[in-house]
Amino acid sequence: MFDGSETCELDPGERRARLRLARTPRIGPVSFHEALDHFGSARRACQELDVVPDSRIAHEEQGLAARGGQFLVLGDSAYPPALAALPDAPPVLSAIGDLGLLARETVAVVGARNASMAGYRLAADFAAGLGQAGFAVASGLARGIDTAAHEAALATGTIAVLAGGIDQVYPPQNASLQAAIARQGLLLSEAAWGSPPVARAFPRRNRIVSGLSKGVVVIEAAAKSGSLITAHRAAEQGREVFVVPGSPLDCRYEGSNTLIREGAILARDVNDIISVFGRPPAPVQRSDKPAKKLHDTEAAKVMEAMGSAPTAVDELVRRCQVSAATVAEVLLALELEGRLERHRGNRVSLI
Known part of the structure; x- marks a missing residue:
């Protein structure tokens, strides 16, 4: 054979x-x-x-x-x-x-195309930390989590696996990123020159992303997600599967949390990943700094009532028993600090 x-x-x-x-x-x-x-x-x-x-x-x-x-x-x-x-x-x-990236140990970072601001930040933090630990970071150059991972690891080494031919730019909004990876990282494609990125090509691409890697990190995978295909292929290939957990109320984490229930490794920060591969721990920078100008009791009530799952602004007013103006002031201050994400239906969540 x-x-x-x-x-x-x-x-x-x-x-x-x-x-x-x-x-x-x-x-x-x-x-x-x-x-x-x-x-x-x-x-x-x-x-x-x-x-x-x-x-x-x-x-x-x-x-x-x-x-x-x-x-x-x-x-x-x-x-x-x-x-x-x-x-x-x-x-x-x-x-x-850079073909030299293929000689380095690689970890893939994958997740939702419609990523939240929190997911985007998590992907960037994990990819940057993996790069600093000496890993190349692989992903599929899709919108959302893939984009954040490639951007954060561009300086340290990133590998993008394309679903279409290597001459095809997809998605269009990542044209400049794809060009930057060609200069500073590595583009790979199994598809022939000129082949468009058709639907059946994406699962085939995903097996390459996982196959190149020692492990796959999943961030914000919904119940039916291409990231789940990558995770399952990684498991079949004998790779480690790491999952960043999320609120059970957030549909973007339904698939992620299911993977954890099925035995994937829960990843709170990059050290949960690099320790599995025998690398020394790295200092982890967290973004949970205390809010500025939000020291009064009413503001504290609003912040305590919020979490990573989207909550309706009207519900915050009722639950905290404060004025709508106070809630609006707190939310604006959080947003200016980059700690708030707004969702459809007048809902908000903390990042």
Whole structure:
């Protein structure tokens, strides 16, 4: 049986054949491995099967090289060993950026696209802490949690795995971030040049995010979330799954809290993660500083009645038995300090 963990350099002819076999539309990762097992080599498989012509590979290679990128073919010494060991390892990856990041231990940070301000801050704090501890940070370049993680780890090393071709910009609002990662971090894609990010490509991308990593950190995963797919694939791949807990009243944490109930590791701060991997603890900066200009009794009542779960402003007025003007003043002061998040339906929560 073909052993995807081999690291010797491939014969140029076999390498080219693997590219042609991998880029044939009807051949996915599993059938690619089955073909290698059956025929003994990609070169032989290309002789027996109807695969794409070499000109197709040459065209993609030229486009990739024009952007400073290259192919990583399963069997190349530069191919990530953690991925190579998977039964559905991507046969080929397009890469643009710093390949040295693949030699570092990696932790993925994933979560909600519609992240709250609190979730965004948590993702940034965890990613920055992981980077300072020496880890590369992987994610999927989606909106929300992924974006926050990539931005926070850009200076220390981040890997973005794309669902579409490596030449495709998605989502559009992350165009500048994607370009920055190409310069300072690493972009990876299993999809062929020019492939749009179709729905079925995202679960395939998620298995690469988790497969590259020693562990996956989940922040704000709803009951039906792509982040849960990543977490479950991570568990199947033998990776650690860490989850930042949240209020049971917040639907954005329903999936997260379920993962904890199923046995995932609860992560309060970055030290709960790096300690599992034998790294020394890092100083953790918390944002729960006391509010300024909010020392009176009525203000204290309002703050005590609030939490991370969204609460209606009218309910705060009734529960605290203070005037609406006082509540509004307290909320404004908290908002100016960056400690308040406003939600639809005139609801608020503490960050």
